[in-house]
Amino acid sequence: MTTVKHYKGPVRADGTPINVPKKVLKLQQTAKARNRKPNRSLAGNIFIYSILFLVACAMAFPLIFAICSALKPLDELFRFPPTLFPRNPTLDNFSDLLVTMGQSWIPFSRYITNTVFITFVGTFGNVIVGSLAAYVLAKYDFPLGKPFFSLVVTALMFNGYVTAIPNYLVMSKIGIVDTYWAILLPAIAAPMNMFLMKQFMEGLPMSLIESAKIDGAKEMRIFWQIVMPNVKPAWLTMIIFSVQSLWNAKASTVIYSEAKKTLVYALQQIQAGGIARTGQAAAVTVVVMLVPIATFILSQSQILETMATSGLKD
Amino acid sequence: MTTFVKKYFALRKRNTLIAWEKAKQMKFCYAFLAPYAVLFLAFYILPMLTSIYYSFTYYNILEPAKFVGANNYIDLILNDDVFLKAITNTFQLAVITGPLGYILSFCFAWLINELPRWIRTLAVLVFYAPSIAGNAYAIFSIIFRGDAYGYLNSILMNLGVINTPILWLTTPDYIMPVIIIVTLWMSMSTGFLSFVAGLQGVDRAQYEAGYVDGIRNRWQELYYITLPNMKPMLLFGAVMAITQAFGVCDVPMALAGYPSTDYAARTVVTHLFDYGYTRFEMGYASAIATMLFIVMILCNKLIQSALRKVGT
Structure with missing residues (x-):
C-alpha cells in the first residue's frame, strides 16, 4: 500500500491516492526507503549536520565550562594547565556561597x-x-x-x-x-x-x-x-x-x-x-x-x- | 490657494469628526487599553521624548537645565575623539554581529527544523540558552584570561602555538574580535525562537507541491518556498538583531573593563554610560542616546524595505 503524507484527496479502496502523479509516489517511496526528504543529497546532509554539531558544541562549551568550574574544588580552579572537567567534583562552592549569604x-x-x-x-x-x-x-x-x-x-x-x-x-x-x-x-x-x-x-x-x-x-x-x-x-x-x-x-x-x-x-x-x-x-x-x-x-x-x-x- | 486650504481643513475636520464618533462607540477599547497605555507612555515614550529635549541642554541633575541649542551634537561629532572611536567600534560590531548573527540564527533554525523532534528540542535549548543565561558571558573572562591560567592561553601554549600568554582582553587588537565572538554567542535570542517556530508553521503541502514542480535541492526550496513564507518572522528578527547589534554594552564592560585599554572596547552605549552615570552630563548623554536611536530607526527602515523584496 502506498500512501502520500498529508494527502487528503480521494483514495482508492486500498488506500492508494488517486490523482497523484507517479513521480511523486516514486519520490516518496525512495524517500521513505532512505528516511529523508527526496530532494536532499546524503553527502550534503552529513556535511551540514556535522558542522551544526560542531557549532552546537562550541555554543554549549562556555555554559558547560561554567557549570564544571562551579563543581571544582579551589585547588583545581587554579591548576595549571587548567582542566575542563573537575577531577573531584564537590558542592563546596555552593555551601561556601550559603555561608557568605x-x-x-x-x-x-x-x-x-x-x-x-x-x-x-x-x-x-x-x-x-x-x-x-x-x-x-x-x-x-x-x-x-x-x-x-x-x-x-x-x-x-x-x-x-x-x-x-x-x-x-x-x-x-x-x-x-x-x-x-x-x-x-x-x-x-x-x-x-x-x-x-x-x-x-x-x-x-x-x-x-x-x-x-x-x-x-x-x-x-x-x-x-x-x-x-x-x-x-x-x-x-x-x-x-x-x-x-x-x-x-x-x-x-x-x-x-x-x-x-x-x-x-x-x-x-x-x-x-x-x-x-x-x-x-x-x-x-x-x-x-x-x-x-x-x-x-x-x-x-x-x-x-x-x-x-x-x-x-x- | 485659499479654497484649497479651506477644503483641506474641512476634510480634516470631517475625518476627525468621523473618528471621534467611532471612538465614542468603541469606548471600551480605550478602557481596556488605558492601563497599559498610561504605563507604556510614562516609562517608554516619555523618557525617549525627555531625552530628546535634554539633548539640547546642558544638564547635570544638580543645576536646572540650560538651553545650549545644538552644541551637544556639534561637540559630539566634531570635538569628541572618543565618540568617533565608539562609533567606529559600534559600527564594526553592528555590521559584523548584526547581519551575521541574524543569518546564523536563521540558518541554524532552518537546519534544526529538519531534525527529529527530541534532538530539535535539545538543539533549540543549546542555541538559545546563552542569551538567557544572565551574566554567564562573564565566563569568557576566564577563557580569555591574560595569564597562563586562562583556558585559551594554556591550550595554545600546550600546543606550542605561542610561548608567552597573550593578553586577550587588554591588547587593543584582540579586544574587538573577542567581543564579537561573545556577542555572536549570545545572538540566538528571541529572533531565533521566532525563526524556529515560524519554520514549524510552514505548510507541508507547499513542499510537496515543490517536489512535483521540480525543486531540486534544499537551496531552491529555501529560496522559493521557505523564505517567502518566513517573511513576517524575518521582519521581526531584524528588529531584534538591530536592537542587539547597536545595544552592545554589558559584554565589553564585563570583559574588557571600563574604561577599556585605549578605548578599544568603547561602544556608543558605553560612551553614553560614561557621560550619564560617571560624569553626570545628562544633556550630552541624551544627545548620544538620540543619535543612536535615530540610526537604529533608519537601519530598521532600510532593512524592512530590503526584506520585503525577499523571494518575490
Whole structure:
C-alpha cells in the first residue's frame, strides 16, 4: 500500500491516492526507503549536520565550562594547565556561597523575598494589563489603535541603558524612586510581551467573540471567559519572559536602599568579591543562569507556539 | 490657494469628526487599553521624548537645565575623539554581529527544523540558552584570561602555538574580535525562537507541491518556498538583531573593563554610560542616546524595505 503524507484527496479502496502523479509516489517511496526528504543529497546532509554539531558544541562549551568550574574544588580552579572537567567534583562552592549569604549585612532572605515579590507581582500585572491592551489592539479597529501599536513596535528597539537616565528623571518626578514600583511599573508595560500577546490574539477567530456577544456577554466577560482560555500558550509565554527579565533585574539605578535590592544584585555583589571568591563566583553564575533556563525547558513547546505568530506583517 | 486650504481643513475636520464618533462607540477599547497605555507612555515614550529635549541642554541633575541649542551634537561629532572611536567600534560590531548573527540564527533554525523532534528540542535549548543565561558571558573572562591560567592561553601554549600568554582582553587588537565572538554567542535570542517556530508553521503541502514542480535541492526550496513564507518572522528578527547589534554594552564592560585599554572596547552605549552615570552630563548623554536611536530607526527602515523584496 502506498500512501502520500498529508494527502487528503480521494483514495482508492486500498488506500492508494488517486490523482497523484507517479513521480511523486516514486519520490516518496525512495524517500521513505532512505528516511529523508527526496530532494536532499546524503553527502550534503552529513556535511551540514556535522558542522551544526560542531557549532552546537562550541555554543554549549562556555555554559558547560561554567557549570564544571562551579563543581571544582579551589585547588583545581587554579591548576595549571587548567582542566575542563573537575577531577573531584564537590558542592563546596555552593555551601561556601550559603555561608557568605548568611553573613550579609541585610538578612539574605530579604533579597529572596524581594525577588519573589517583584517577580510575582510584576508578572501578574504584566499578563493582565498586557493582555487587556493586546486584546483590543488585535481584535478591534479603533482610532489611534494602529499608531499606538506601531509605537510599541518601535519601543521594541529601546535599549535599557539608553532610556535609563530619563526614566530615572520621570520616576523621581512622580516619586517612585527607591520603591518597588520603580521596577514593577516598567516591567508591567514591557512592550515585547504585549507585542507577542497581540500577535497571538490576531489568530483568534472573530466569530468566537461575536457569537459570545450575541449571547449577551459583556466585553469584560468575553475577555475572561472566551479570549483568555483560548490564548493559554501566549500568556504562559508572557509569564516566562516576564519571570526571566524580572529575575535578572538589578535596577541598581532606581533602587538604592540595600533592603530593597534583588537577589541577583546581591549575588553579583558576592561574585565581584575578587580572586578569593573565584569558586563562589562560579557557583553564582550557575545559580543565576539556572532559573531562566529551567523555566524555558519547562515551557518550550508553549513558547514556540506563541513565537510562531510573532512575525511582523507589513 | 485659499479654497484649497479651506477644503483641506474641512476634510480634516470631517475625518476627525468621523473618528471621534467611532471612538465614542468603541469606548471600551480605550478602557481596556488605558492601563497599559498610561504605563507604556510614562516609562517608554516619555523618557525617549525627555531625552530628546535634554539633548539640547546642558544638564547635570544638580543645576536646572540650560538651553545650549545644538552644541551637544556639534561637540559630539566634531570635538569628541572618543565618540568617533565608539562609533567606529559600534559600527564594526553592528555590521559584523548584526547581519551575521541574524543569518546564523536563521540558518541554524532552518537546519534544526529538519531534525527529529527530541534532538530539535535539545538543539533549540543549546542555541538559545546563552542569551538567557544572565551574566554567564562573564565566563569568557576566564577563557580569555591574560595569564597562563586562562583556558585559551594554556591550550595554545600546550600546543606550542605561542610561548608567552597573550593578553586577550587588554591588547587593543584582540579586544574587538573577542567581543564579537561573545556577542555572536549570545545572538540566538528571541529572533531565533521566532525563526524556529515560524519554520514549524510552514505548510507541508507547499513542499510537496515543490517536489512535483521540480525543486531540486534544499537551496531552491529555501529560496522559493521557505523564505517567502518566513517573511513576517524575518521582519521581526531584524528588529531584534538591530536592537542587539547597536545595544552592545554589558559584554565589553564585563570583559574588557571600563574604561577599556585605549578605548578599544568603547561602544556608543558605553560612551553614553560614561557621560550619564560617571560624569553626570545628562544633556550630552541624551544627545548620544538620540543619535543612536535615530540610526537604529533608519537601519530598521532600510532593512524592512530590503526584506520585503525577499523571494518575490
